[in-house]
Amino acid sequence: AQKITQTQPGMFVQEKEAVTLDCTYDTSDPSYGLFWYKQPSSGEMIFLIYQGSYDQQNATEGRYSLNFQKARKSANLVISASQLGDSAMYFCAMREAAGGTSYGKLTFGQGTILTVHP
Amino acid sequence: GAGVSQTPSNKVTEKGKYVELRCDPISGHTALYWYRQSLGQGPEFLIYFQGTGAADDSGLPNDRFFAVRPEGSVSTLKIQRTERGDSAVYLCASSSSGQERYSGANVLTFGAGSRLTVL
Numbered sequence: 001a002q003k004i005t006q007t008q009p010g011m012f013v014q015e016k017e018a019v020t021l022d023c024t025y026d027t028s029d030p031s032y033g034l035f036w037y038k039q040p041s042s043g044e045m046i047f048l049i050y051q052g053s054y055d056q057q058n059a060t061e062g063r064y065s066l067n068f069q070k071a072r073k074s075a076n077l078v079i080s081a082s083q084l085g086d087s088a089m090y091f092c093a094m095r096e097a098a099g100g101t102s103y104g105k106l107t108f109g110q111g112t113i114l115t116v117h118p
Numbered sequence: 119g120a121g122v123s124q125t126p127s128n129k130v131t132e133k134g135k136y137v138e139l140r141c142d143p144i145s146g147h148t149a150l151y152w153y154r155q156s157l158g159q160g161p162e163f164l165i166y167f168q169g170t171g172a173a174d175d176s177g178l179p180n181d182r183f184f185a186v187r188p189e190g191s192v193s194t195l196k197i198q199r200t201e202r203g204d205s206a207v208y209l210c211a212s213s214s215s216g217q218e219r220y221s222g223a224n225v226l227t228f229g230a231g232s233r234l235t236v237l
Contacts, residue, residue, distance in 0.1 A: 037228075043230050043233075044229065047225050091161075105174060
């Protein structure tokens with residue numbers, strides 16, 4: 001079974017509109033972390049936002065927010081007021097605690113290509 | 119340097135040749151990771167170093183792949199007898215647990231990657 005599922009291969013949004021990128025995950029570990037990274041055409045993975053499994057509040061970081069629904073095992077990324085520079089590939093990733101360790105072994109989804117239209 | 123540096127940015131080689139890919143992590147980051155990203159896919163974990171030692175090499179696909187980090191800073195990923203299926207972008211990342219804003223998150227900072235093409 002896929003640990004991280006991103007069901008939207010591509011998404012389109014008008015500049016200044018909000019967009020939601022979907023991510024569902026599968027784990028039996030009670031302690032885990034969820035990450036979103038942006039990968040522009042230059043190839044570098046840029047960290048956007050993090051949500052811990054025990055965090056009570058949804059994470060927010062500027063125009064990025066994470067809609068964390070633990071019971072549904074979903075961690076959707078919401079980008080508000082889209083900009084042309086937001087056009088990129090977006091990856092959802094999960095880190096499981098793996099017996100108490102919390103090092104950065106991430107499992108990534110397949111990604112969603114976001115295109116922002118002027 | 120300010121970020122994670124990877125060299126070469128592009129490498130084209132012939133099947134059967136030996137290849138080395140280098141990663142220079144952010145100064146002071148003790149943890150270093152290698153990931154491989156095939157076309158149209160998300161990155162896949164290869165190996166993790168804490169200091170000089172490989173703490174987890176479970177993602178290395180076979181014994182043709184090897185990585186070292188002899189002084190706990192720069193790391194080299196070595197691929198012997200390259201095959202066409204090894205063609206991918208090899209990403210290096212580093213992290214430090216000292217990022218207070220995300221204490222416990224252990225956020226990875228990635229380099230731009232080394233694109234390997236095996237002909």
